[in-house]
Amino acid sequence: MYPYIYLAIAPLLLPVSGLEVRQLRPAHQALEQQFAEYVHRYQKEYVKGTEEYHRRLAHYSRSAAEVERLNQRPGRLWTAGTGPLADRSEEELQSMRGWFGFARRGHFTSALTQVSSDPADTPEEFLNWTSLRSLAAVRDQGGCGSCWAVTASTVLDSHAEIYKSTQRSFSAQELVSCVPNVKKCGGTGKCGGATVELAFQYAMEHPVQTAADMPYEGSDGTCEKHPPSLMQLSKSADFDVAAVGFHAANSDAPGMKYMSGWERLPENAYSPLLLAIYERGPVAVSVDASKWSSYESGIFDSCDEDNIINHAVTLVGYGKDKKLNANFYLIQNSWGPSWGEDGQIRLLRRDEDDKYCGIDRQPQEGTGCEGGPTEVRVCGMCGILYDNAVPHFRHPRAN
Structure with a gap:
């Protein structure tokens, strides 16, 4: 049995095997590249590797998935995007x-x-x-x-x-x-x-x-x-x-x-x-x-x-x-x-x-x-x- 580790690629930390890690790594790298571009575009000040960075990345991942879902709606009148609030938690958005x-x-x-x-x-x-x-x-x-x-x-x-x-x-x-x-x-x-x-x-x-x-x-x-x-x-x-x-x-x-x-x-x-x-x-x-x-x-x-x-x-x-x-x-x-x-x-x-x-x-x-x-x-x-x-x-x- 492969040992299980945790990979932060979504709002929740998911248990994955070593083989699955090799399969998911390109997707995770793509997500981090998108997040890096997002941080630069909106002048966010997150230090890579910190707890805040990973928390914001998780929120961004959730938002990006929701944006993709919204933009697949047939006959839609509006376009969703990962704007300046994509890295916020629901509690922050509510406030x-x-x-x-x-x-x-x-x-x-x-x-x-x-x-x-x-x-x-x-x-x-x-x-x-x-x-x-x-x-x-x-x-x-x-x-x-x-x-x-x-x-x-x-x-x-x-x-x-x-x-x-x-x-x-x-x-x-x-x-x-x-x-x-x-x-x-x-x-x-x-x-x-x-x-x-x-x-x-x-x-x-x-x-x-x-x-x-x-x-x-x-x-x-x-x-x-x-x-x-x-x-x-x-x-x-x-x-x-x-x-x-x-x-x-x-x-x-x-x-x-x-x-x-x-x-x-x-x-x-x-x-x-x-x-x-x-x-x-x-x-x-x-x-x-x-x-x-x-x-x-x-x-x-x-x-x-x-x-x-x-x-x-x-x-x-x-x-x-x-x-x-x-x-x-x-x-x-x-x-x-x-x-x-x-x-x-x-x-x-x-x-x-x-x-x-x-x-x-x-x-x-x-x-x-x-x-x-x-x-x-x-x-x-x-x-x-x-x-x-x-x-x-x-x-x-x-x-």
């Missing part, structure tokens, strides 16, 4: 998602909430916002579960540019460090997760620093600001800001300099989302991004009907790919410019997206606050229609 909206229905009303719009009211394709300077640099949240804050600041920056009511940026790091989350809506706060809605409310109630004054660190950081209203906000606003509809700023709120409030769009409604992106600007949307890590290009259509909403991203437009004969939502992610299509993903869009629905049976993992429902209905590809929010900026003429 990068870290968004977490609200599992609660509200009662507020607003123009977008009240209007029963038809898709015909908006153009077939709308990609105007892609030329905004504030969207040119795709952000990278790193290992911090701060997608909610990075998305909120991205949306606020873009609306500031569109409406020219304030020539400034909004610090994502201040949002991470300072936004209270005592109800544990979608996480424990900071890099442990929170919501875009809470971030918008904070930006309305507090004079947020610019990105230059408080640069992004990708960590919890320290909040150096403790205004009197902060404790009141933390005690009362967590559930209030979950309500669908318009949330107005107080007359003395610092945010009144540039915005009249913000709005949570109707849950699982297709037309109001298109209307928001068309009439107002980029929208903060919530999705199930559990299967996004291997996305490279094309129109992603691999989410099931049931989804766990776990990530916040910025919807910047929508259109149609004539070659693929499919409509899409254009989304800017916060995983850096090397991921996907220059940091963006196109998500399958259907005119009846509000009828493609499933259940989020783990809202406590993604969209829930303490005391919220145990399951919620989510619609659209990757649940994109469930929980979306947009600020209402003032035009300079209105000030």
